[in-house]
Amino acid sequence: MKNKYLFGGIIIVLFLGIMGYLFTQSNIKYENNFSIVKASHKTVKATGSWVKEKQYSYDAENNLFKFYIRDDKGEEMLVVYKGAMPNNFESATSVVVTGSYQDNYFYAKEILTKCPSKYQEQTATQSSSL
Amino acid sequence: MIGSIILTFALVFSIISMIMYYLNFRGYNNTLSYARIFYHLTSIFVIVASTFLWYYILTHQYQYKYVFSYSNNSLSTGLLFSSFWGGQEGSFMLWILFTVIIGVILQSYSSKRGDLEPRVMTVFTLATSFLLLMVSPWLKNPFEYIWTTPIFVDLKSINSNYLNLPFLQSFLFPDPQTGTTYVQVSSTLLASLVQNGIDPNTFIVNGRGLNPQLLNFWMQIHPPILFVGFSMATVPFAFAVSALMKNEYRDWVSQSFPWLLAGTGILGLGIMLGGYWAYEMLGWGGYWAWDPVENSSLIPWLIGVATIHTMLVQKRSQMQSEGNGRYVKTNLILSILVYILVLYSTFLTRSGVLGDASVHSFVDPGMLVYLFLIIFIGSFTLLGIGLIIYRWKELQSEIPQDESLLSRELSLFTAAVVLCASAIIVFVGTSAPIVGRSVDISFYNEMHVPLAIIVGLLNGLSLLLKWKTTSTQELLSKSVIYLAVSAVLTVLMILIGGVNDIMMILLSFSAIFTIIVNGEIAIKIIKNNFDKLGAYVAHIGLAIFILGVIGSSAYSKEKTLNLVKGKPVEAFGYQMVFTGYQPIENATKYAFNISMSKNGKTYNASPVMYIAEYNNSLMREPSIVVLPTKDIYIAPLSYEEKDGHSHAGSINIEKGKSVEFENIKLTFDKFEMDSDVMKAMQEGRDFQLGAVMLAESNGKTYQFKLFRKQKGSEVEFTSFESKELNLRVELLNLSAQGVELSISRLDQPKEIVKKESQEVLVVNASIKPFVSLVWIGVLVLVIGFFISFSRRLKESHNSD
Numbered sequence: 001m002k003n004k005y006l007f008g009g010i011i012i013v014l015f016l017g018i019m020g021y022l023f024t025q026s027n028i029k030y031e032n033n034f035s036i037v038k039a040s041h042k043t044v045k046a047t048g049s050w051v052k053e054k055q056y057s058y059d060a061e062n063n064l065f066k067f068y069i070r071d072d073k074g075e076e077m078l079v080v081y082k083g084a085m086p087n088n089f090e091s092a093t094s095v096v097v098t099g100s101y102q103d104n105y106f107y108a109k110e111i112l113t114k115c116p117s118k119y120q121e122q123t124a125t126q127s128s129s130l
Numbered sequence: 131m132i133g134s135i136i137l138t139f140a141l142v143f144s145i146i147s148m149i150m151y152y153l154n155f156r157g158y159n160n161t162l163s164y165a166r167i168f169y170h171l172t173s174i175f176v177i178v179a180s181t182f183l184w185y186y187i188l189t190h191q192y193q194y195k196y197v198f199s200y201s202n203n204s205l206s207t208g209l210l211f212s213s214f215w216g217g218q219e220g221s222f223m224l225w226i227l228f229t230v231i232i233g234v235i236l237q238s239y240s241s242k243r244g245d246l247e248p249r250v251m252t253v254f255t256l257a258t259s260f261l262l263l264m265v266s267p268w269l270k271n272p273f274e275y276i277w278t279t280p281i282f283v284d285l286k287s288i289n290s291n292y293l294n295l296p297f298l299q300s301f302l303f304p305d306p307q308t309g310t311t312y313v314q315v316s317s318t319l320l321a322s323l324v325q326n327g328i329d330p331n332t333f334i335v336n337g338r339g340l341n342p343q344l345l346n347f348w349m350q351i352h353p354p355i356l357f358v359g360f361s362m363a364t365v366p367f368a369f370a371v372s373a374l375m376k377n378e379y380r381d382w383v384s385q386s387f388p389w390l391l392a393g394t395g396i397l398g399l400g401i402m403l404g405g406y407w408a409y410e411m412l413g414w415g416g417y418w419a420w421d422p423v424e425n426s427s428l429i430p431w432l433i434g435v436a437t438i439h440t441m442l443v444q445k446r447s448q449m450q451s452e453g454n455g456r457y458v459k460t461n462l463i464l465s466i467l468v469y470i471l472v473l474y475s476t477f478l479t480r481s482g483v484l485g486d487a488s489v490h491s492f493v494d495p496g497m498l499v500y501l502f503l504i505i506f507i508g509s510f511t512l513l514g515i516g517l518i519i520y521r522w523k524e525l526q527s528e529i530p531q532d533e534s535l536l537s538r539e540l541s542l543f544t545a546a547v548v549l550c551a552s553a554i555i556v557f558v559g560t561s562a563p564i565v566g567r568s569v570d571i572s573f574y575n576e577m578h579v580p581l582a583i584i585v586g587l588l589n590g591l592s593l594l595l596k597w598k599t600t601s602t603q604e605l606l607s608k609s610v611i612y613l614a615v616s617a618v619l620t621v622l623m624i625l626i627g628g629v630n631d632i633m634m635i636l637l638s639f640s641a642i643f644t645i646i647v648n649g650e651i652a653i654k655i656i657k658n659n660f661d662k663l664g665a666y667v668a669h670i671g672l673a674i675f676i677l678g679v680i681g682s683s684a685y686s687k688e689k690t691l692n693l694v695k696g697k698p699v700e701a702f703g704y705q706m707v708f709t710g711y712q713p714i715e716n717a718t719k720y721a722f723n724i725s726m727s728k729n730g731k732t733y734n735a736s737p738v739m740y741i742a743e744y745n746n747s748l749m750r751e752p753s754i755v756v757l758p759t760k761d762i763y764i765a766p767l768s769y770e771e772k773d774g775h776s777h778a779g780s781i782n783i784e785k786g787k788s789v790e791f792e793n794i795k796l797t798f799d800k801f802e803m804d805s806d807v808m809k810a811m812q813e814g815r816d817f818q819l820g821a822v823m824l825a826e827s828n829g830k831t832y833q834f835k836l837f838r839k840q841k842g843s844e845v846e847f848t849s850f851e852s853k854e855l856n857l858r859v860e861l862l863n864l865s866a867q868g869v870e871l872s873i874s875r876l877d878q879p880k881e882i883v884k885k886e887s888q889e890v891l892v893v894n895a896s897i898k899p900f901v902s903l904v905w906i907g908v909l910v911l912v913i914g915f916f917i918s919f920s921r922r923l924k925e926s927h928n929s930d
Contacts, residue, residue: 015551019577023558026573030566045568060768060892063690084767084892090747098568 028098034075043100043109050095050113051076058085069095069106077101081108089113133182133273134266140175141262143168148255155248155375162248169237169255173230176262180227183220183272187213192334195276196220198283202339209340212350216340218480219265219272221353226261228354228361233258236365236389243385243926249372256513257364257469260506269499276334280316287336288313297322342742342749348407352400356427359397360472363430365389366437367469367514370462374517377524379454383444383461388923390441390465391664394434395915401427402908413737413752413765415688415896417904420571422484425560426475429553430468436549437464439542446597447539456539459518459525460546466514471553473510477503484563534599541592545585552581579633582676586640589669590616590647612650616643627685634684637676644673661921668914675907681900682761688896690767693724695889704728704762708891711769714738719751722766722891726755733757737766737893760899767892784868791873794857795826798869802835816841821869827855836861836869851876 031037031044048069050056054076056067065081079097089111099108150165183196187210192198200216215221233254240247265271276283282303285293292298301319303312313319315334323330340349369386373379404424405417418424440457447455478484481500518525534540555577559569594600594608620639623629629638652666689701693708700706704726711722719740726733735753742749752765781789788797802820804810810817818839825832832852838861839846849860856876863870 019555019558022573022576023569026570026576027562028568028570030568043570058768060692060770060890063767063892063894083894084750085748 030096032071033073034069034071034077035073037106038077038101041100041102043098045096045098046071046077046106047094047096048072056085066105069097078105079108080105081111086111086113131273131275133179133186134271136175136179136182137262137265137271137273138267140172140179141259141266143172143175144255144259144262147172148252148259151248151252151255155252165248165251166237169233169251172255172258172262173234176226176230179273180214180223183223184211184214187211190335190337191331192287192337193276193331194272195274195278195281196272198276198281198287198334198337200338200340202337203335205339205345208347208350209345212344212353213340215353215357216344216349217272219270219274221357222261222265222270223272224354225357225360226258226265228358229258229261229364232358232361232365236368240385244381245376246372246385249375250368252375253368253371253513254364257368257510260509264499264502264506269502276315277317277320277330280314282312283315283334284338285311285313287334287338289333289335292328292333295326295328297326339744342740342744343411346407346411348403348411352403352407355396355403356400359393359400359431360427360475362389362393362396363434363469363472365393366434366465367510370465371514371517374462374521377521379458379462379525380448383441383448383455384922384926386465387438387441387445388919388926390434390438390468391915391919391922394431394438395912395919397427397431397434398908398915399912401431402905402912406905409901410754411751413750415686415752415763415765415894415898416683417901420556420559420574422560422563423479425556426478429556429560430471430475432549432553432556433464433471434468436546436553437461437468439546439549440464443539443542457543462518462525463515464546464550466518470507470511470514471557473503473507477507478560536595536600536602536605538592538595538597538600541588541595545588545592548581548584548588552578555581579637583633583636583640586637586644586673586676589644589673590640593647593651593666612643612647615646619646627681629680629685631684634680637680641673641676641680645670648673661917661924664914664916664918664921666914667917668911671907671909671911671914673907674903674910678900678903678905678907682898682904686896686898688894690892690894693891693893695891701895702762702897706895708889710889711891720769722769724753724764724891724893726762733762735762735764737764739766739769756902760897761901763896763898765894765896767894769892770890771888781873782868782870787868791857792875793827794855796859796871796873797824797826798822799824799833819864821861821864823850823859823869825852825855825857825859834859836864836871838864 028043028045030047032047034046034048037044037046046069048071051068051070054068056065058065063082063084065083065085067079067081068076069079070076079095079099081097081099094113096112097106097108098110098112099106101107147165147168150161150168153161154165186194186197187201188207190197190201190203196217196219197213200220201210201213205213213220215224233251236254237247237251240250263269267274285302298313301314301316303314304310305312320330323333366386366389369382369389373382401424404427408414408419409417440460444455444457444461447453481503555574559573562569590612591609594605594612616639619642620635623638623642624635629635648666648669652663652670655662655666687702691699691701691706693699693706695708695710698705698707705728706724706726709723709725711720713719714721719738721736721738724735724737726735733755735755737753738751740749741747750766752763754764755762781791783789783796783798785798785800788795790796799822802822804817807817807819816839818837820835820837823834823836825834832855834850834852835848836850836859837848839848847861847864849858851858853876858874858876860872860874861869862872
């Protein structure tokens with residue numbers, strides 16, 4: 001009887017330990033300050049607004065979609081996403097990109113767009129390059 | 131109006147019924163018939179209210195905000211029918227509708243089983259009361275008039291007869307961003323309409339419609355099935371609480387068991403249909419993205435399946451002794467958790483906490499709804515967990531039955547523990563956004579591979595173990611043959627299938643082991659004991675599913691292809707040719723045809739792209755060619771018609787570079803741009819871009835300029851001619867990359883420059899080996915649930 005509890009206890013501790021470890025490893029923070037995003041090379045979820053005035057382009061040969069986003073403080077960065085422009089993207093103003101900043105651009109693995117036009121209810125769509 | 135009144139009545143009846151049932155439980159015998167009448171009235175009123183909502187949607191009564199927001203005139207009848215659950219209010223309505231119908235069945239079921247009815251129905255009507263409060267006029271009421279809160283309506287949706295009304299002017303709002311004009315519909319406008327003798331119900335003649343991603347067959351079946359699963363989760367909760375109320379823990383297990391099996395089976399089917407929908411429509415190539423909303427329905431399912439396993443042990447141990455059996459507390463807690471997690475799932479998806487994290491999540495519904503959802507979860511948690519704490523002493527008195535390490539009891543318990551571990555992982559990852567965090571999907575994948583391996587091994591092993599105890603010797607001699615056969619098959623998979631990752635090899639081995647052990651038993655008993663087949667079928671289904679997941683996710687290959695019309699491209703051994711496109715569905719969408727051939731066989735794929743009016747965005751739908759061993763998945767990315775890259779005799783020069791042309795050195799010196807070019811570009815005004823060129827010949831340098839002129843949508847290019855140099859330079863294109871020129875001698879006939887246009891379709895093509903096994907596996911799993919359900923339903927009769 002005692003052994004059983006000991007055995008169970010060890011398994012639980014082991015499980016929680018592995019989970020905690022993996023959680024801290026794969027944990028992604030939301031970040032709305034691009035100066036911080038640019039300074040670190042960690043994977044983050046950067047939230048900002050799409051800079052429509054700046055050119056955005058889709059490079060079909062390499063399947064790369066490029067656009068600019070801006071944070072609340074006006075800091076901008078170039079986002080490069082491996083994949084096509086997501087569905088619904090044109091109507092988006094607010095964007096959440098998941099990825100990391102590396103040599104002068106933000107490499108996005110995932111884009112989540114929101115359309116908070118005051119005339120329409122918010123809708124969100126996600127695309128992922130998985 | 132009438133809808134709200136009916137719903138309010140339903141709420142009142144539900145509360146009355148709850149009180150009557152409770153009084154009956156406390157010993158007032160004469161209240162039972164009233165309780166029943168009021169419960170049936172509740173369900174009738176809910177059904178009538180739902181019918182009204184459907185009627186309003188089908189007859190386009192846009193004076194109701196919900197009808198306006200989620201339907202329009204162009205939807206087909208089937209889609210109009212599913213507009214019912216297109217938004218928050220309606221999906222709550224659907225949940226209630228299924229819950230009350232299930233309640234009718236539950237009432238009849240429980241009335242035939244001793245004194246069960248008052249207890250179970252007290253708890254159940256408490257749930258219906260909370261749900262009805264949710265759709266009451268104070269919270270998320272689907273019958274709210276559009277005037278209640280100000281809302282912007284596109285001018286196009288307004289009845290054209292009223293457009294020249296003078297007072298309308300003061301309600302117009304132009305949106306410069308999209309060029310649309312909106313009418314602000316509010317109670318003020320309503321007052322003006324009424325003042326002018328206009329029937330407000332005729333004012334709006336079209337609705338917003340549904341998001342284009344919802345416009346398909348799956349929208350019509352996935353949400354209802356999921357909500358049946360959600361509704362059925364109420365029942366095990368009600369049984370557990372009613373057992374605690376009576377302080378009697380023997381019979382409820384058999385009584386609750388068939389409900390749990392059916393509910394979990396249906397919920398599993400619903401989750402799978404959602405995955406299939408994503409795979410077939412969304413075009414990102416997968417069926418499960420660990421999206422918080424998908425996860426939040428998976429958590430109660432996992433706990434439900436865990437409960438099935440521990441309940442089985444309790445039922446089994448009851449057969450051997452007089453007591454309540456094993457795992458009484460575990461079963462009570464898990465049964466309660468299933469429903470609490472369904473409520474938690476609702477909270478996550480409806481309260482707006484996942485706003486930044488999920489595709490599906492609804493927008494912030496307001497503080498009141500947020501608070502209500504918290505109270506809802508809080509009350510049910512307090513009720514369930516509180517009662518367990520209250521009864522803890524009595525629950526402790528169960529007779530301990532120690533079983534050996536090698537017993538089926540313990541392996542079933544271990545299975546439940548593993549399932550709970552899986553649920554905890556998903557729970558932690560999914561709840562992370564609440565504290566402003568998020569986990570990468572690798573978190574889920576890495577944690578689940580080892581768990582899936584353990585599940586597979588247990589699935590096989592537990593059946594080789596006998597109840598109570600098994601000797602090590604016996605187990606070894608029994609299992610060696612199965613293990614050997616599985617090992618051989620796994621080696622074959624490694625050699626033929628190219629499975630090489632160690633975790634994937636172990637996972638394949640455990641899945642094959644499950645199939646062999648369960649398969650053998652299933653074949654043995656199929657003739658005489660069809661009833662008992664459920665568990666084996668479900669386990670085989672799970673193993674097939676796991677094999678499908680291994681094939682389709684770990685061994686999927688993908689490529690981005692640029693398909694020029696008519697030119698074959700080789701990919702994955704297939705010759706792929708883009709042959710053109712044609713309009714489909716009344717020219718609202720375009721299908722792009724790709725023919726793929728290999729070894730003389732030809733398959734056709736036609737992915738779809740279109741601009742949706744709803745959100746003015748490009749939408750894409752993939753095309754899937756299903757072959758016996760794999761799917762070829764073609765997701766469209768873009769389509770362009772562009773001028774041919776290289777014209778006859780054209781030369782590209784980058785800025786600052788030079789080219790030689792028959793002793794003349796041509797240099798692209800710099801761009802010439804007016805200061806307001808950028809602004810003109812954005813505003814869509816005419817503008818020109820220039821290139822300053824240098825031509826050097828015999829030591830002399832000539833400077834000239836070439837222009838690209840934008841006039842409306844037309845583009846013009848200028849050219850340069852010099853008699854002195856005997857040179858003609860025509861600008862063909864000018865971009866950030868440089869200039870494209872056609873250079874010729876003046877005294878020679880100009881080469882005819884052919885402007886051959888190219889049509890290029892860009893697609894993402896992928897090969898998904900054995901992805902069909904994912905669907906087949908889940909379907910087999912669900913069939914297993916239902917076989918068990920029919921067996922346990924019969925047993926539940928015998929127990930009284």
